[in-house]
Amino acid sequence: MKKQIVLLALTATIVLFFSCKKTETSTSPQTTVIEETISAISKTDTNAKKQGYALRVNTGMYAIDGEDKGDSSTKTKWIASISLGESVMTGKTRRMTYNNKEYDFIEVRRDEKNEGFALVSQIAVGGVLAVVTDEKANLFKSPKTVDVTNTIVARKTVLVYFYETESGGFVEVKGVDCESNNAIPEGRYMRLNALSRNDSNIQSSILLQTAQAMTNANQTVAREALLRSALEDYPDSVFNEEIREIVYPNTELPRDEDKYAD
Numbered sequence: 001m002k003k004q005i006v007l008l009a010l011t012a013t014i015v016l017f018f019s020c021k022k023t024e025t026s027t028s029p030q031t032t033v034i035e036e037t038i039s040a041i042s043k044t045d046t047n048a049k050k051q052g053y054a055l056r057v058n059t060g061m062y063a064i065d066g067e068d069k070g071d072s073s074t075k076t077k078w079i080a081s082i083s084l085g086e087s088v089m090t091g092k093t094r095r096m097t098y099n100n101k102e103y104d105f106i107e108v109r110r111d112e113k114n115e116g117f118a119l120v121s122q123i124a125v126g127g128v129l130a131v132v133t134d135e136k137a138n139l140f141k142s143p144k145t146v147d148v149t150n151t152i153v154a155r156k157t158v159l160v161y162f163y164e165t166e167s168g169g170f171v172e173v174k175g176v177d178c179e180s181n182n183a184i185p186e187g188r189y190m191r192l193n194a195l196s197r198n199d200s201n202i203q204s205s206i207l208l209q210t211a212q213a214m215t216n217a218n219q220t221v222a223r224e225a226l227l228r229s230a231l232e233d234y235p236d237s238v239f240n241e242e243i244r245e246i247v248y249p250n251t252e253l254p255r256d257e258d259k260y261a262d
Helices: 002-046 199-212 217-233 240-247 256-260
Strands: 050-054 059-064 076-082 087-098 101-111 114-119 123-125 128-132 137-140 148-153 158-167 170-175 188-191
Touching: 059 101, 076 087, 076 101, 076 114, 087 114, 087 123, 101 123, 128 199, 148 188, 158 199, 199 217, 199 240, 217 240
Parallel strands: none
Antiparallel strands: 050 087, 050 123, 059 076, 059 114, 087 101, 101 114, 128 158, 137 148, 137 188, 158 170, 170 188
């Protein structure tokens, strides 16, 4: 009888041991999966890229020239131009050297085969494209009328404004003045009613500025083609008359209504 009791106790112990072991084995992979998922999410957040826009005609795109030393002494070289207003994906920023001078660069990607760096001052991260349509578009140090500056951003300047900063009719902006070629200082605001998000206004201004940057004699044909595209493709642009005067100087013809004249 005693032997039977001992045997039953021993059997129960063995069953309990393997039951616990099975439970431990089944829960271990679940913990690993959760940890891997959290790790993947953290990695995605850290390396997340944001949409950005090029802020000047022929925004420079650069690549590392030679060894990447991991510091500001790393040299870069120009490899391509990015069009004004072109959308790019942006990444991390770092300080590197170009032509023996240090600059702040930001990672940019145009597509899967075109990656490199651009100057931080020439790329806006986030925000939306707009164009200045007011003749007297003042800059402000804050979203308050009393903080107006002496700086006026030239009409037709394509820039980016950050809608989340809107306050009392003001928005924070980033861009490069199309006439002075000076970057708008960081943390500056403009009145929202001085800007236009109309696609015709933005695109016609981009084509106009791109054409005006073509000053070489061998670019004459391309320049005229861009100006005609700005005029004909975006007839409702607020800049239409200004573009028309460039395409057809010293004449009032042709106008839209003249197409139907006898």
